[in-house]
Amino acid sequence: MAKHPLLKEVQDNILLEKYSKEFGTPLYIYYGYQIKENLQKINSALQSYFDQYQIYYAVKSNSNPNLLSFMHNYLPSMGADCSSPGELFAANKAGIPMESCVYTGNYESKKDLQSAYDSGCEINLDDSTSFQRLKKIGVPNYISFRLNPGIGKGRFSQIITGGKEAKFGIPKEKIIPIYESAKKDGVKLFGLQCHSGSAILDEDYFVKNTQLILNTARRIENKIEQNLSKISIGSGFGIPYSDDEDALDLNNVFCKISQVFEDFYGRDKSDWPILCIEPGRSIIGNTCILLAKVTGIKESYKNFIGLDAGMETFMRPALYSAEHRIYKLGTKHKIVDLPVDITGRICENTDRLAVNISFPRVVEGDLIAIMDAGAYGYAMSNQYNTRPRSAEILVNGDEYHLIRSRETIEDIFQNCSI
Numbered sequence: 001m002a003k004h005p006l007l008k009e010v011q012d013n014i015l016l017e018k019y020s021k022e023f024g025t026p027l028y029i030y031y032g033y034q035i036k037e038n039l040q041k042i043n044s045a046l047q048s049y050f051d052q053y054q055i056y057y058a059v060k061s062n063s064n065p066n067l068l069s070f071m072h073n074y075l076p077s078m079g080a081d082c083s084s085p086g087e088l089f090a091a092n093k094a095g096i097p098m099e100s101c102v103y104t105g106n107y108e109s110k111k112d113l114q115s116a117y118d119s120g121c122e123i124n125l126d127d128s129t130s131f132q133r134l135k136k137i138g139v140p141n142y143i144s145f146r147l148n149p150g151i152g153k154g155r156f157s158q159i160i161t162g163g164k165e166a167k168f169g170i171p172k173e174k175i176i177p178i179y180e181s182a183k184k185d186g187v188k189l190f191g192l193q194c195h196s197g198s199a200i201l202d203e204d205y206f207v208k209n210t211q212l213i214l215n216t217a218r219r220i221e222n223k224i225e226q227n228l229s230k231i232s233i234g235s236g237f238g239i240p241y242s243d244d245e246d247a248l249d250l251n252n253v254f255c256k257i258s259q260v261f262e263d264f265y266g267r268d269k270s271d272w273p274i275l276c277i278e279p280g281r282s283i284i285g286n287t288c289i290l291l292a293k294v295t296g297i298k299e300s301y302k303n304f305i306g307l308d309a310g311m312e313t314f315m316r317p318a319l320y321s322a323e324h325r326i327y328k329l330g331t332k333h334k335i336v337d338l339p340v341d342i343t344g345r346i347c348e349n350t351d352r353l354a355v356n357i358s359f360p361r362v363v364e365g366d367l368i369a370i371m372d373a374g375a376y377g378y379a380m381s382n383q384y385n386t387r388p389r390s391a392e393i394l395v396n397g398d399e400y401h402l403i404r405s406r407e408t409i410e411d412i413f414q415n416c417s418i
């Protein structure tokens, strides 16, 4: 049972009020100290058990170039996992060298593959047909393919990315001939990647997933008579979204993963392939508070608190029924009141940030903090109902600054003509 690491920011509400006055609401507020702590934890856990490893931050979870550059300045060895030309652009803008990046797409167009190839990053392909399309552009020296290991796991069914229902990766039964033909076509070095789900807090799943990946890696190595240079176990490292959940012990996770590597490759770590991971949520998820304001309160068949942030601002609750800790500013102890739904101003009945939660009494204008909004928060926000997207700020020590201005209605229509 652990309190949220940013709870003190909510309890000491003077600064949050100041930010709301200066930048307006809804506002995504990121805390630099928490980003550094998350990077430090994951890097030192890897360092304890692996001689050769590479962290590729998953840009899809949050692509703000200022945050990417903050991360990269703190941990210069950090690369980026990009899934679109736009994410490559963000990584490049942040100063992350393209040689430290990997492109993991799916159903990529020729244009997508051309961008990835031209950027000089590594390419991780989702299918044999992707390789056929890439070949027409060029054959890279190094390539990896994404494995579907036949199983998957995730906090919600929608974020399971392995197994029979998953649209991602190559089934383990079909993957070997793809390596054989890529070798014939001139690829010199190979890796194997697998990301079979997200928001996982079960240590043992990572062990099982790694065993399945290394089983397939061994079969590939035997067949192509060549060692794989890199193994990416993807990500899926979960974070607690409630006080009842414990954080993953990354030291335990990487200790157990290293034992699987030892079983397959022996005790001499210099014989091991480079371990790669692509964390998104575990780096940026818990570093951000989404600050919103109460705009209306309604007693209907249910009780509603309406905010100036809705499903367009923060989609996870409407998309997955994801539950986030939500606090009224300055509330030290949760005052249990009538159950309420917290909603936004969007004309959709799925527009909810919380359903049937006990919440303190609020009045119009009160500030509300939505926790753990850093990953898949702003990145998934949109302009539905023609609502401009939020602003983002980064707090670093005593300093804070705007890292993305609030969109205007004019911005929304800037590409339209009549």
Ligand SMILES: Cc1ncc(COP(=O)(O)O)c(C=O)c1O
Pocket (backbone or CB within 6 Å): 058, 060, 061, 081, 104, 161, 195, 197, 198, 199, 234, 235, 236, 237, 238, 278, 279, 280, 281, 282, 375
């Ligand atoms: C290929 C790939 N790698 C990494 C990630 C990041 O996962 P997480 O946010 O669980 O760290 C994702 C998320 O969907 C992904 O698809």
